[in-house]
Amino acid sequence: MEKDVNVAIIGFGTVGSGLVKLFEKNRPRGINLKVIIVKNLNKKRKVAFSNLSSDVKEAIENQGIDIVVELAGGCNPALEYILSSIKNGKHVVTANKAVISEHGMEIFSAAERHNVNIGFEGAVAGAIPIINPLLEQLSFGEIRSITGILNGTTNFILTRMSEGMDYSTALKIAQEKGFAEADPAFDVSGKDAAQKISILASLAFRKWIRPEDVHCEGITEITPTDIGYAKDLGYAVKLLASAKKTSAGDISMKVNPALIRNDHHLAKVNEEFNAILIEGTPFDEYFNVGKGAGEGPTAFSVYYDVLKIADMIRSKKTRKIIFDGPGTKIADHKKVRTEGYLRLYLSHFPGALYNALGVLVRHKWNVKSSIQRGGMDNEVIFDGVKCLPNIITHEPLEFGTIQQTLQELESLETDKGKPVHGKPFYMRIEN
Ligand SMILES: NC(=O)c1ccc[n+]([C@@H]2O[C@H](COP(=O)([O-])OP(=O)(O)OC[C@H]3O[C@@H](n4cnc5c(N)ncnc54)[C@H](OP(=O)(O)O)[C@@H]3O)[C@@H](O)[C@H]2O)c1
Structure with a gap:
């Protein structure tokens, strides 16, 4: 007869x-839920146990438990619970992206030493x-890139903004619906997605990548104007998390808002949904x-x-999760070339556009399109100066050059005053 498997949560x-x-x-037959550990025994529960x-x-430490399911969250004391369970010969399941992204190497090597399994499907x-x-079928292929919408809160906010709502109202609705935390900084800054893409990239490339290795840009500067112009140009705006092998053989890791073609798989993923696109050979696309x-x-x-x-316990199998170790070469994001979208608020005086374009020419921007619409509806007042948004798209350039151009545009002065007002806003275009 098969052995019963006992579980603690x-x-x-x-x-x-x-x-x-x-x-x-x-x-489930032969699987018994034995005990649930909580912090506060007096709390009222939605579900009885x-x-x-x-x-x-x-x-x-309970000899009778085979699987510990860690659903407490955070790194402390979750890491200690996980490592102690492993040392005591228990298999571990967790949905904790923080502890896996920060301490995955330590957890997987402890599991290997103690011959136990780790499951973390719920973490991403x-x-x-x-x-x-990624640990099974896709590991037989050669992965070139992973691109995902990995944060439901920001996708919900961007969906509302694509209907014309401003950022703060969209965030408030996300909070009311329970998608966003009271402090949404972790989601909207891209840090939550950075933890998740670092886990996926580590598994895909079998080299340990930490959340700190991910270049991160959030969504707080995006306006409905940007999303409107992006639509006119045939794009949707999404917060993308990506891990890509570059031609130099290193890995580009980033989270950033981006324009993606309307006919791209990811452009159609709205509301609080997540999506993941993996490209590689021979499977092509997952x-x-x-x-x-x-x-x-x-x-x-x-x-x-x-x-x-x-x-796996019944069939006495263990799945080893092994990495080549740290020291992965992460691409310098400043050196990665990208196409993009630039929004400038230009003063309403003759030559303002000419002045701004002069900066772009100096940095060898090859402009693809420039849109400026006149009229009261489009005017914005900065420090008492009437300005109009000017939208520029361009051909690939190194990101470091783009950053330098933005700084120069912001501080540009002429004898007629500042041609550019406010902070220039930039998003990559991912084709
Ligand atoms: N919620 C989601 O949609 C979601 C999605 C993906 C991943 N996750 C991950 O899943 C995990 C659990 O999330 P959750 O939303 O279920 O969290 P939650 O609602 O805040 O519940 C946490 C539970 O852990 C218990 N707990 C906290 N610290 C403890 C400690 N030191 N010792 C024992 N028990 C402790 C709490 O006990 P009391 O009830 O007594 O306070 C509570 O029951 C997290 O790692 C989270 O990142 C959550």
Whole structure:
């Protein structure tokens, strides 16, 4: 007869509650949920469970437990819980992107030493199967690039802004709907997506990449005007997280808002959805879309990992996750060439555009298009000066040159005054 597999969960919040519901609904044969560890035993729970404890040892040191599911969140004390569980011979499932992106190497090597499995499908992109495919089928291919919409909050905000809503109102609605945290800085700065793309890139390229290696730009400077002009040019605006092998053999890692062609797979991914596009040989393209967070979608992936690891325990299999080690060559983002979109607010005096274009010419910009629409509707007042937005798109240039050009445009002075007002705003165009 097959051995029963016993499970302990640490954390009974959003994802923990969703996981218990799945256990109750499906009653997986031979898998027993034994204990749930919480911080505060007196808290009122949305879901009932008979054996709650606040003593984490009942999970991580309990001889009868085979799988510890860590759903407490953060790095401290989650890392300690995970490493102690592994040392005690327990398999671990987690949805914790923070602890995996910051301490993955340590966790995977401890798991290898102790011959146990780690499942973390829930840590990136909720219900979208991506961790297991990268560790299994896709690992037989050669991956060139991963591009994803990995943050549902920002995708929801950009969707509302594409309908004309301003950033602050869209953020407020995202918070009311429970997509955005009270402090949304981690999402809107791109840092959440940076943690996720660093995990995916580490698995895809088998070299450990940290969130700090990811060049990060957020969405807070985008206006509905930008999204409107992007639409006119045939593009959607998305916060993209990407990991790409460059021709020099290093890896370009970035999170940035970008214009993508309307007919691109990712341009059609709206609302709070996440999506991932992987390109490589011989499979060509792997594209998947789904809900990236929330009780059901995340618990679904955690539940899958529990079932999968229970099977591996019964068949005495372990899946090793091995990296070449740190020291991966990350491309200098200043040297990576990109096409892009530039929005300038130009003073309403003759020669302002000429002055601005002079700076672009000095930095060898090859302008593809320049749009300026007149009329009261388009006017914006900066320090009492009437300005009009001018939108410029250009052919590929090194990002460092682009940054230098923006600084010069911002500080440009002429005898008629400043030609450019406010901070020039730039987004890459990803083709
Ligand atoms: N929510 C999502 O949509 C989502 C999506 C993807 C990934 N995740 C990840 O899933 C994990 C769990 O997220 P969540 O949203 O379910 O969190 P949550 O709702 O805040 O729940 C956290 C749970 O962990 C317990 N806990 C906290 N610190 C603890 C400690 N030191 N010892 C024991 N228990 C502790 C809390 O106990 P009390 O209830 O007693 O306070 C609570 O039950 C996080 O790593 C998160 O990043 C969440």
